[in-house]
Amino acid sequence: MAARVEHVVTTGEFTLDGGTWEVDNNVWIVGNDEEALVIDGSHDADAIAAAVGERRLTAIVCTHAHNDHINAAPALAARTGAPILLHLDDRLLWRDVHPDTSPDGYLSDRDRLTVAGTELIALHTPGHSPGAICLYTPDLGAVFTGDTLFAGGPGATGRSFSDFPTIIRSIRSELLPLPLDTRVLTGHGATTTIGAEAPHPEEWILRGH
Template sequence: MGVRIEQVVTSGIFSLDGGSWDVDNNVWIIGNDDEALVVDAAHDADAILAALGNRRLTAVVCTHAHNDHINAAPAVAEKTGAPVFLHLDDRLLWSQTHPEHSPAYLCDQSRLTVADTEIQVLHTPGHTPGAISLYIPELDTVLTGDTLFAGGPGATGRSFSDFPTIIRSIRDRLLTLPPHTTVLTGHGPSAIIADEAAHLDDWIARGY
């Protein structure tokens, strides 16, 4: 079977700025029957490893370093020998959750490959300084973490976040992708670029 994207939903706690919230996270597995890459290893390493099965894991990629997106990453990496990748600008957030582990670092326009399929790294800061989105042209899909959801941008009311920055990221890096591109998010349902682009001015006007 060719390259595909599978979803695993895990549940746990998001903690930041002294608050804690129950959350459900989308973990995405990109690959084929032989090898795969995990995006946002959240909460439950055993569930992620079970979904991987016997496939070789090439990497664990973090769209940003909020604890609910990275808390299972070291455990998945240790069980599989795969490296963990993160944008350099989120290193301080990463160290709040995993001070004893060091990831490898990505930058804008980095390229990753799994199952002979290229994944383009887009730096899309705003939700966090090092937030990234992962664009897969071959699959007409972009994985946006918590930068863009079905219905609006990610939250910017906590430390390390900024609303004008996330709007620029969405406008200049995501809404410029082909209109039919599917958006796979860090929480909740998927979206389509064209549908979200239609609401950009409304988000700006109300400061979302």
Template sequence: MSGAVRVEHLTTSGTFSLDGQTFDVDNNVWLVGDDTDVVVVDAPHDAEAITAAVGGRRLQAIVCTHAHDDHVRQAPALARLNGKGVPILLHPADREVWELTHPDLSTTDLTPGEVISIGGTDLHVLHTPGHTPGSVSLYSPELATVFTGDTLFQGGPGATGRSFSDFPTIIASIRDTLLTLPPETVVRTGHGDSTTIGDEAPHLAEWIDRGH
């Protein structure tokens, strides 16, 4: 028996650099799997710590919610530590952002509408651009969970004041894609605490006003 599919959480600390600025950050790492197989959502600052969380399970894929360096810096090392053939999945619209950190390494394209299956549970790939052009969210109806990376946080949208980002686009992604999910859906974010779609939906108008 491989056990029930579950969501596991790890926090790692390091830096985020873009546009000539560097910040200290804490990043969430999410693992989705059972006792046999697992996928990792984002691979920030500590490949060894993530590998320890994977344990003896088969790492099926590293899924990047977007290509900012604090989410992908350790993806190649994590793949190497867990054996040959572990794919790093990234939306192709974030290729230019990826190359800021890994100019000589390729990824496997992540396609909107694609379904990543792990332990009999499906993760649906939703294209949610705005924070970056290729930002994605991963929705599991069975787990009543969506992994939003830096698109939606507790309290509002991700930052859009830097290169490759756009505020109207992130608002459209949240309004037209994420807020259409059931209100009880747990939002597991790239940084900070989790929330729910139902808790965030009433504040859309406030976020739009703040962005003007």
């Protein structure tokens, strides 16, 4: 059975640099009726587990290690036995949130994961955080961008461990070359496409996004 993309929205707090904000997070599930992979274990392990149901969970992949993207990952892993995967460069951010646990494995640029016969390619896209990744699946015509690229521009870079020129380079080198009809499935808010965002990097730079 072909893979499909499912979507769960969870709500909780994002905390960094002494500030706390209420946020809604997009949790993406890729799979079929037998197995699934979760992208970002955000806020509510019960809601995510309910969406996965009786399927075998092959992995919990974190697009980066800000607390709102990983705070429910250990609880979800404990319930399902699925490994938590993260880019090595975000290990310090992970430790700030979960000092007593570690991810089960670390992803590198161009690592490939397979679920329900569908391949996902990890693209290292630093800028929002040092170890931010996106997951591109040519089979489904989609890229899961976490907080690297949103509808209307790049993710925030005004906090610790972030850098605006770096995120612009990441978007230009890793995301904008993808097919223009590729769906951009983001960590927060609305979806977009590569074609909708491709014309605008110069505007983002001018307004110092």
